[in-house]
Amino acid sequence: LRIRIFLSMIVLILIASILMASISVIQFKNEARRYHQERLERKEDAIKEHINYVLSTTTYPLNVKNLPYIFKDKIHELSDIHNLEINIYSLEGKLLKSSKASFSVDSISPPVPKYIVKLVQSSIEKRYVDIKSIDGVKNRSSFSQIKDDKFKPLGILNLPYVEDDSFYENEIQEFFIRLSQVYFFMLIIAFALAYFLASYITQSLKTISDKINETSLNQKNEKIVIEANSREINSLIKAYNAMVDKLEESATMLAQSEREQAWREMAKQVAHEIKNPLTPMRLTVQSFQRKFDSKDPNLKQKLDDYTKTIIQQIDTMSSVASAFSNFASMPAQQNETLNVVEVVEFSLDIFNEEYIHFKSDEEEIITIMDRTQLVRIITNLVKNAIQAIPNEQDDKLIIVAVNKYENEVKITVKDNGIGIEQENIERIFEPKFTTKNSGMGLGLGIIKNIIENYKGTITFETEYRKGTTFIVSLPIIEN
Template identity: 40%
Template sequence: MSLSIKIPQKFSFRTRLFVVMTLILLFAGILILITTSIQYEAQRENYHLGRLDRKVAQLERHINSIVEKYNLYSQPDSIWSLYKMDFEKINLIHSIHYSLFDAEGNPLFIYHTPLEVIANDYILEDNLITKIYSSKDATYMEEYHSDIDKFHASYRLLKDPQGTPYGILFFPYFEDVSFSENELNTFLRNLYQIYILLFIGVIFIAYFLSKYVTRSLETIRSRMATTGLEKQNEKIYLKNATREIESLVNSYNKMIDDLAESAEKLARTEREHAWQEMARQVAHEIKNPLTPMRLTVQSFQQMYDPNDPDNNKKLKEFCKLLIQQIDTMTEVAEAFSNFATLPKSKMKTSDLIEVTQLAISIFNQEQIVFSSNEAHIFHDLDRTQWIRVITNLVQNGLQSVPKNRVPQIGIHISKETETTTISITDNGSGISSDLKNKIFEPKFTTKSSGMGLGLGIVKNIIDSHGGLISYVSTPEKGTTFTITLPRN
């Protein structure tokens, strides 16, 4: 039978280690208590059996001396009765009671009646006599229990000098159970008190030992909890660590080196990918005006007639088309330049309500509903960048509304305990769920024209202000952008 201790997995390793150590100590104490009780009981039993054997030996020597003195070995019962006073003196000398039977089990002197002979005319039963004759060392022992006491009965076969049995000695031995129990209880009580003090002391030792053992693991755990691909990860250096902990630390430090190398490779790959995407988009946006420019030049070249009186008019139209396409290319260049070189934020404490109302003043006020739970909310802002954020989001919202629907933009600013929330809601066509991970990418757009850099610039500005931007959109019903700014 094996003993298994199951500790719930939700507890920490240190707690489980402490509980296991405490339970082991508790089981050891219980085992010591049980073992001590069993051993004490065995010693008590051996002591009383030895004492019984010594008393029986004393009685045997005394009886043998009387029998030998009066030569009673083969005498009838009537002769034995003549010396009754001598046998009664044995009771007084040894302060005990005994009974004496002849070799056939018939009573000679009865000073204490064995239980077996009460209902048998004080004659020992044949099976008991057989046990006595066949017992080792001519001594047979039995244990008797009653409602009030417990005693051992010793039957000793008495022999003459030639080894011939002449009688059977019965001697009852009553144990002082109360004394033994009091002695055992005193011993166990002292042991219990000592063990309680020892148990409390060892609990403290087990607690600090478990804390010491798991200290290195706690250090590793805390470091691993703060390890990240985009963080400055630190290695672990422990003194006097065990071989197992040292191996774990070495593996962690190697993982940190591998993680740093992977992060560097990933950053390099992302930069290369970003440049590739940017170059691809720049090329695409530049190609868009180049194609009509090429077609316009080719058409003008084929249709040009020096003698045509409308040449001046055609030349003006030709130049106008070229200038439009050149302006488009200029817008492309400026848009990418603005995204790549966003000016450093110039923070200044400003009234968020005032700056926001200034930003939306350029739009048709019939299409915009503005509300706020405070008349003035002050924040550290870059006024120029914040106006850019609001105008971009409002303009995107207006442009997302289908032509068969009246545009409606709702702007609400709410001042809270630790943050200020700005929500901008439109009733446009919404954003489909498959585009939700691309909305803040530089090239994302849902419009038929433009480079799609606006929301990317908006996110960069919000990030520079320490805020967050998110959105909730329902297709064909509208979109709500939510900006959360930390309060000063």
């Protein structure tokens, strides 16, 4: 829109300048036409006055036959005085006398066209001006009657006149030079003014555009509080603010719906996991009840087996409840100043696998964090790495590395296990998603919540049947 406004103003200025130049050219041409017309009329009036004076002082009788004798020498004098060619024709259009020095009056001389003779005789002023262009030069030729002292027509006076527009052409050329100078200056001002006006007009729209680009369902969107000078833009601002209100309501409803759906799914999963151990417990109790015999010599052994089965299923139910509890609520943070390198290395002591190796370029990376949660992150990732390597694989290897990059500490856990299949990559952090035969699939979801709670990130790189690398990035919050 800014570009359109800018270009529109420039185009308007160009059109105005072109119109100004065109009108000026037309005006100059009209001025030149009027000038030549009036000049010819003045010449004609002066010559006719001079002719009337010659006719009034001549001794020849005033008739058509005597016109060549009357103006035998006078016609050249008149031509020199008025600086104009003079031709005298009879009333029938035959040339009688001409001021041309090389012209001889004979039968070859062209007569006046009959239509011109008729136009001269029929007009009120007894006058006609013939206009022709010869070799691109406009020629005017006036024809008027010569009369005696009694206003009786004697002949036709012809005055050829060649229009000399060199003066006006020079004027037009000078005008265009001045116009181009003024136009260049105006164009510079117009560019600056057009840019300023376009920016001013579209400033409110730019603000609205920026706000719309920043609008997201997952964040708190700010309203536009500016007051524009345009009613249309104010309507757009009101519509945007109303949209922000509706978007916030929709986001709240969507979040509520997602939470409810998540808890429904979680409740279904927990119920399913709890039902699994209840079935063998019920069967065990029913079998013991049906086969119970107080006199059985193996009663104590059977009671021990029954008790072990019940306890085992109870432990399974307890682990399900603990996992659900850990996911539903994070433990209170007990932040303390700790050395990340030391804590990560300490976390690996609980594992007996010899193929787990620890690396660090730094001896000490100090930050403020909950030690228990950091240990939880490491143990969960290492445990997943161990389970990702098949038991029959010979070259088992897990590398845990801690390094510092600018204001972050990066912890990588790399294994050479089976990797993650392509269809599971997008779902790896989803709650209750797991590729293992046991467990609820809450481990990665829990540690992702812990890491994001500390403004960190967790990503992974994987290649199927070659291994996976998890990268944890945590900001170093120095004390």
